[in-house]
Amino acid sequence: MDGTIGILSQVAFWGLYSGCIYILLATGLNLIFGVMKIVNFAHGEFLMLGTYITFFLFVISGFNPYILLIGSIPILIIVGVIVERLCFRPILGTGKLNEIFISLGLIYIFQNLVALIWTDEWRSMRSPYADILINLGPIQLPLDYLIIITVTAMILVSLYIFLQKTTLGRAIRAASQNRKGAMLMGVNVEKVDMLTFGIGAGLAGAAGTLWAVSGQVFNPYMGSIPAIKGFAIIILGGLGSIPGAIIGGLAIGMVENFTAFTLGGSWKDAVSFILLIVVLVIRPTGLFGEAEE
């Protein structure tokens, strides 16, 4: 019995860890959707850029890869701001088809640019803590996974404090709830769009760093699958809802790992999407979505 509980706890912990990367990706995606109502299919490419920037900084500096978050996040924020300013602002409000094609174009640009610089070989990194396991009762936890969960929690708490307690954060929340109302309060919504897109890209960059540090392999084309799952999570949690992105990310992480454990790895994506369909049938706006979204 103890052995079963130990194994289930271990699987749950893996789900928590893999959920963390999805949460960061989906939270950024949802923040951008919430404020600008745009769908950026190239969001997975921000995660991919995050992995390569981390890899590059690691190779040239040799710093602890977790420290490199202070490099990857700001770089991705700048990339996000540039993408918003040059690509999405000119087409804002002109129709979803334009957003889709801009996103698709960005996917090809980022993938080919990275392949040109770093080739398209699969790469991986090794964390300095890769061999350290922590014994916690019946389960053994890799230290890296514990650090990743802690770092994700710290990023989410910082984001929460920023959105709740700062003037700029409140302006972002206001613009996401009522864009016209925010404009009438004197909020420069174009500046808010730019900042929000930057933060969203920065969160994807953080997810990229954690992806690389956790030892998962990456290449220039690896962003698509996490992006699809990111979209599934925000639909599951509710478009525009950050708590929804967190709960949805955790749910997908858990379901994937329990499915892989019970049915085998090849079933994990299928079961995740079955969960998505079931939730949407029962509650079409997602777990935390508002009807008007």
Added chain:
Amino acid sequence: MLAIENLNVSYSHLQVLWDVSLQVSRGEVVTLIGSNGAGKSTLVSTIFGLNSSPTGRILLRDENILGLPTYEIVRRRLSLVPEKRELFPRMTVRENLELGAYVRSHGDALDHVFELFPILKDRQAQNAGTLSGGEQQMLAIGRCLMADPEIIVLDEPSLGLSPKLVHMVLGTVQRLNEEGLTILLVEQNVRRALEISHRGYVLESGRITKTGPAEELLHDDQIKEAYLGM
């Protein structure tokens, strides 16, 4: 203080406002009346930079603000209580009010708003979306005051309110004017609006067709017939 000169606004090929000119002097309450579709809301949204490609001039303290982005207009101490209130439904009453002061520090304004609308103080931790229609209108007016404006535009503040609440809201408008605020009131409750106004304008089919002191308009046969049901 606010002067609109020869304003023309079109949506695609449809012209909505034709050479509209209107003036609001410091300390005045000026009412703009007109039936549905006359162009009142278009005029209001144009003042606040929410319509593209209007022509003419909108002078605020002799500065042409036509073409400025909305946030620049609000920073010039001109604020709007919009027709649909445009609150932030999933933020608390207090957060809504604090956002009203986004362009300046709120200081005494919050106390003033709570004094005007004591119910908002009681409900300050409640989400704006859960308030009743009347309370939402009070919040919309209170939030507008938080920006410490010199002139406010109220777009149909009595819309959807019970007669008792209409009386309260328009009474508050009168009190704000007595405290020194300049007000442009866009209102379908013509009698009560003109009773608290200094002057009025009638907008019909996108054109100003009549203007004069409020008292005079109240006794105008055409207005009585068209808007007062007499």
